[in-house]
Amino acid sequence: MRQAIARAWASDFMWSFRHSPVAIVSFIVAMVLIMAAILAPFIAPHTPFDPGSLNLMNGFSSPMQPNQFTGEVFWLGTDDQGRDVFSTILYGMRISLFVGFAAVTFAMILGVTLGLIAGYAGGWVGTLIMRVADVQLTFPGILVAMLIFGIAKGFTPIHLRDQMAIWVLIFAIGLSEWVQFARVVRGATLVEKGKEYVQAARLCGRSGTAIMVRHILPNVLGPVLVIATISLALSIIAEATLSFLGVGAPPTKPSLGTLIRIGQGYLFSGEWWILLFPAATLLTLALAVNLLGDWLRDVLNPRLR
């Protein structure tokens, strides 16, 4: 076990990680934020969405200053209903990250599967898949996500819309990002398909599915990982944008984007902290994941640059 760790530590991958300050810093920042989101119920000083624990008198407390009525101190202040901004950010980040990861996973599974089929099987199915991808690529991802969100919302029964919003969001963002995965996997599969190990596997009588999943898939995972990281940053921003526009996470389950939407309303009345802190968190999160993705791309696949 120790040997395995030592070998991993000495690998090219870890070497370039240890020698890139940007990668180390953005990795630490991303990890801290992700852990904070996962552990939100334990870290958060308040449970912002339990109406019983809220005190309206605490509304609009400034950061780090005792509230003028109750004397309570909130690190990052409170919003109009007396919810602790720090706690809402932790819970909001939880939703943002959950939607981001789930959307990327969905896009990855869909894109890799379709890419493998298009690359390995080809034929009219492959042509059809890539034609659909081309058409979708004509439109910006965010527009596609909005449209799918709108259509999927139309299919959801009205009383379930708020509960289902998160899943609809994941579906919409995931569906808007599968194209990148499919294109890269298809390209890599076309290259791998001609190699000898694939021919050997075919001669051994393995089925097409087995060759795709067991032989080709492990060899095309490198670029998939790169796209997944970049796509995570895109998904987080897309989620925030949709929620900000009011076509994403509902106010009862606010993500960072929803919090920024709420905070924007207080910009003119001087309660800057309701807006600033969620916005800064979103920016830090997106930037950290983005830089990590850039670094990963340079290490794993210099050609993609």
Add this chain to the structure above:
Amino acid sequence: MLAFTIKRTFQSFIVLLVVGLVAFSMFRFVGDPVDNMLGQERTGADIERLRGVLGLDQPFPVQYFKFLKGAVQGNFGVSYRQGRPVSEIISERLPATLELAAVSAILAVGIGFALGVFVAIRRDGWVAHTIMTVSLVGVSLPTFLIGILLIYLFSVELNWLPSFGRGEVVMVGEWRTGFLTKSGLQALILPSITLGLYQMTLIMRLVRSEMLEVLRQDYIRFARARGLRDRSVYFRHALKNTLIPVITVTGLQLGSIIAFAIITETVFQWPGVGLLFINSIQFVDIPVMAAYLMLVSVMFVAINLIVDLLYFAIDPRLHVGRSGGTG
């Protein structure tokens, strides 16, 4: 050239047909149009009658064809929410979006291009370094945060510019323009910067990298060896050859401006079609969504087609490659 044009036009046509199918399916399958139009006290006979009137009892391809025919004539039915013809609502709001998009595009292309050339020529100066670093942040910043930031700075803190709306507008024929009044022009400043900033950084970075690439080529070295002045080398020899990829990407970016206008229009409550689209999603107003989808697709497909044809027309190497067969 002719074969290429015909093929590309045909492809664009297919894309539009597919998008039309999506838009039509939205009408047909998302919610029941009869349900939406009839009130609570309907009878089975009412439903049957309306189905007949709307043509919903006809086979799918016939309905699709009818929808396309309507769409070509600009007829998208009646908004569920506002109860007015969709075409009327859209044509009322389209000028706002087009004016915003045009100003942003001019800003993005003009400033982006100039800055790109500048940072390529003075690439080791501190000004160029600063611009490049700032642009990196600009690319990571989500559009809506840029908008909020600008509002905070120029509307809340400095109180120089309006934070929402179009200001006073003047009717020029059917076109409602904000270009002719002072408040209209003031209202245009912040939204157009917000919308143009991302495209501007993209264009700047692209121009820079293309320019650096070209400056490395032999003919630039020969031009310098001949003793040409810097200005002549940069602007007459180098710049021309950076234009081809820049035109392509810029053209495609113009399409994104229309799409990203949705975000900017929401931040600034700009009364254009983007804001209309967002509201239609919130209220699941299918006819408006379908019409917007068709409208945007036509613009996108047209832009893509023009860019492709332009690319072919500008770059002489493509002609040689085709007719000579040496590629």
